[in-house]
Amino acid sequence: MIKPRRIGHATFETPDLLKMIDYYTNVMGLVLAERENDRAFLTTQVGLLAIQLNKGDVERCTTLSFEVAPDADFGAMAKELDADYGIKSELRNDSTPGMGAVLTFKDNKGTTIALFKEWSYLGKHLSHYGVGPLKLGHIAWVVDDPQATCEFYQKVLGFKVSDWIDDFFVFMRCNTDHHTVNFIRGQNIKMHHMAFELKDFIHLQNSCDLFGQRKIPIIWGPLRHGPGHNIATYHRNPDDQVIEFFCELDKMVDEQLGYFEPRPWHQDTPQRPKTWQAGKTNVWGPPPLPDFHRNRD
Numbered sequence: 140m141i142k143p144r145r146i147g148h149a150t151f152e153t154p155d156l157l158k159m160i161d162y163y164t165n166v167m168g169l170v171l172a173e174r175e176n177d178r179a180f181l182t183t184q185v186g187l188l189a190i191q192l193n194k195g196d197v198e199r200c201t202t203l204s205f206e207v208a209p210d211a212d213f214g215a216m217a218k219e220l221d222a223d224y225g226i227k228s229e230l231r232n233d234s235t236p237g238m239g240a241v242l243t244f245k246d247n248k249g250t251t252i253a254l255f256k257e258w259s260y261l262g263k264h265l266s267h268y269g270v271g272p273l274k275l276g277h278i279a280w281v282v283d284d285p286q287a288t289c290e291f292y293q294k295v296l297g298f299k300v301s302d303w304i305d306d307f308f309v310f311m312r313c314n315t316d317h318h319t320v321n322f323i324r325g326q327n328i329k330m331h332h333m334a335f336e337l338k339d340f341i342h343l344q345n346s347c348d349l350f351g352q353r354k355i356p357i358i359w360g361p362l363r364h365g366p367g368h369n370i371a372t373y374h375r376n377p378d379d380q381v382i383e384f385f386c387e388l389d390k391m392v393d394e395q396l397g398y399f400e401p402r403p404w405h406q407d408t409p410q411r412p413k414t415w416q417a418g419k420t421n422v423w424g425p426p427p428l429p430d431f432h433r434n435r436d
């Protein structure tokens with residue numbers, strides 16, 4: 140059984156590497172850990188690799204990495220992928236700083252999944268500008284058939300369903316976090332948004348003040364979501380991708396108990412995975428601006 144334990148980093152192609160490095164270091168508050176001609180590697184202040192940028196013709200997310208158990212057997216995983224699902228995989232070394240060999244294959248929407256088990260921090264107590272998130276939290280995708288993608292991530296990667304909104308938006312977990320991937324139905328298959336975890340609401344407030352200083356519009360929030368109950372804001376980066384900052388995401392601390400760690404803002408007691416009704420998912424906060432919805436067109 141292939142079982143990701145956490146998301147590692149996301150790899151993007153971008154036409155303007157310098158502009159995106161400037162955004163990730165001066166607004167997002169990541170640290171440029173390594174730089175090559177056509178590639179850049181950005182970490183959080185603890186040295187955790189979060190973003191890889193590759194120069195490319197169009198903006199797009201190409202790859203997501205996930206850490207598997209230290210004793211995971213890549214050979215057995217490759218056989219399982221082929222025998223059970225007809226998925227061809229490749230064991231390779233991408234010369235990603237700090238990272239050993241990766242087992243790569245495509246998911247059902249064409250994103251490369253890179254499984255890794257050997258890695259090291261790319262620094263320690265690093266100085267940063269901008270917001271300075273704790274970690275890359277989750278990536279949401281627009282897909283044509285969220286049921287099919289949900290099934291793929293359940294069967295092939297062992298993800299569990301945390302919540303649905305009607306039948307068009309599913310939130311899936313691979314560890315205690317309410318969601319690490321989510322899939323929403325839409326026209327064009329592409330990343331919907333990418334989310335970074337902040338420490339708390341004060342940290343989120345500081346990020347809003349930074350948006351104010353830099354004249355970066357907040358296109359949704361601050362709000363508290365229903366599914367996941369995270370407090371969140373959304374903005375766009377220079378590649379027009381939607382970026383979320385969040386804190387206080389629900390946690391499934393004990394899978395056997397089957398409910399999310401109780402919190403005062405939950406309406407259900409206990410709060411279990413369920414299907415939410417569209418239009419009634421905000422606990423509090425404003426609706427999104429029209430600009431937020433462009434990603435599903």
Ligand SMILES: [Fe+2]
Nearest residue numbers: 277279334383
């Ligand atoms: Fe999100």
